[in-house]
Amino acid sequence: MYRPPAFREDRLEVLHAFIRAHPLGMLVSAGAGGLMANPIPFLVDEAATEKGLLRAHLAKANDQLAALRQGAEVMVLFQGPDAYVTPSWYASKREHGKVVPTWNYATVHAWGTPRVIDDETWLRGQIGDLTLSREASREHPWGVEDAPADFLAGQIKGIVGLEIPIARIEGKWKVSQNRSAADRQGVVDGLRQEAPEKGDMADLVEQCGDISRD
Template sequence: MYQPAAFREDRLEVQHELIHAHPLGLLITAGPAGLIANPFPFLLDPQISEKGTLRLHIARANPQWRELETVEECLVVFQGPQDYVTPSWYATKRETGKVVPTWNYATVHAWGRPRIINDDVWLRRQLDDLTLSREGRRPAPWKVDDAPPDFVTAQMRAIVGVEIPILRIEGKWKMSQNRPEADRLGVIAGFSEAGDAGEPLAALVAERGGLLK
């Protein structure tokens, strides 16, 4: 990934935090069938390998899991908060006019060697953990056990498990750090005016630009 120094994020705990907050990752493989990319919800286990291990399950009908059996490495891309930045927010626009639009975003790229897992205990744990990660915040959370046992068994036969121990990971938080302070303040105000949709980006621009009050 193109990594200007101002935007680089090497802290593993910060990278992991983005994955936890935005778990729908894009799994990319380059195997015998060529380039394939599919989105999957991932779980991240930080304990079982140095940089963490990604866990997911794939439908057996999806040919990408066969590609995972053949490749030495795959890439998973996680996308955090992102949105367009208009030059109209910049003080520099009013001063010189020498500005252009851009895009602010946070992203994490993780590389690893995948391994296929055909194990009912592992698969059931995966389904329970993934469900809990989403349902746990609900007042009346749904559980896998709420479905009929024979239905769950049939569903499990239709999936395979995958673990990807992370061998390399990169983070990039492009949050107007390369702009003058007056421009960054304008970006914060612009995102803040967008309400709830813009607040996460406004907060990140303030944090990354050292403008937190």
């Protein structure tokens, strides 16, 4: 991934937190049929290996499974907030006009060699953990044990597990860090006023641009 110094993010704790916040990863593999990609929710176990371990499950009927069983390296892409940035928000547009549009985004890429798991106990633990990670904050969380046992057993027969020890991981936060404080503040104000649904990106520009210190 192209990562100019201003946009690099390599702190493991930050990258792991990003995956927890945006767990739907795009799993990319290469096999006999060429490149294949599927969106799959992941859990990250920070302590399992030096750079962490990704855990997931997928349908046995998924065509990608054949490539995963070959044990070749795969890539998982986690995408966070993104937003179009118009030059009209920049203070520098009014000063000299030498500005162009851009797109802000945050993303994490992870690589590793997958291990396919055909173990019912592991799968029960995986779906329980994944469910808990999404349900725990709800007032009345749904638990795997709420489903009838025979129904659950049938569902588990249709899936396989996946572990990917992370061999390499990198992040990119392209959130206007290369702009002046006045331009960054313009981006924050513009997003909040014209695209309130992009408030998460406005928050990132504030946090990573460190507007208050310029």
